[in-house]
Ligand SMILES: Nc1nc2c(ncn2[C@@H]2O[C@H](COP(=O)(O)OP(=O)(O)OP(=O)(O)O)[C@@H](O)[C@H]2O)c(=O)[nH]1
């Protein structure tokens with residue numbers, strides 16, 4: 001298993017269109033950003049990752065590696081001559097203070113929420129609101145992923161919108177925007193590999 005394993009399909013899609021996309025994965029701890037037990041957080045040889053990506057996407061070029069420093073995992077991935085950096089920042093409280101170090105030049109923020117964790121919706125909302133209020137991010141597209149729809153007790157999109165206060169969002173089609181930050185919510189299950197592709201396609205049009 002690799003960090004952000006689940007996201008590679010979608011990165012590959014984005015990779016055909018965009019260069020040097022810097023995407024931040026944020027959300028509370030346990031939201032599903034890395035979707036694997038943290039226990040294996042050790043550095044992996046670059047060749048593992050290269051082998052993985054090569055087998056899956058016929059990626060052969062340079063710069064396949066990732067770093068783990070404390071709770072911050074960052075991956076660089078090159079598809080052809082297009083380079084991506086993804087940062088999955090840990091979500092526990094101490095790590096959240098580090099989020100803002102990663103804001104400069106970010107192209108999109110993916111904010112994950114555990115849609116089955118009713119008790120933490122308010123905490124998620126507080127973090128999300130704080131992010132949305134940051135001047136530096138006021139043009140950065142926000143993709144909110146309501147994850148774990150497969151889990152017992154997961155709420156519907158409507159309910160999650162309500163709990164997060166996301167009543168006015170961009171819309172899910174190809175919506176042209178002038179000077180307004182794109183923001184939309186999509187429900188997904190990282191574990192079952194469903195739902196997020198639509199979200200990433202949506203956000204990619206604004207990167
Ligand atoms: N049922 C279900 N469980 C999921 C899903 N995605 C992640 N999980 C589980 O949720 C737990 C936490 O996932 P992580 O990816 O480690 O959470 P994280 O957001 O990276 O958390 P931090 O690294 O602590 O910030 C794990 O046990 C995952 O297996 C999902 O779509 N459905």
Ligand SMILES: [Mg+2]
Nearest residue numbers: 033034035090
């Ligand atoms: Mg994690």
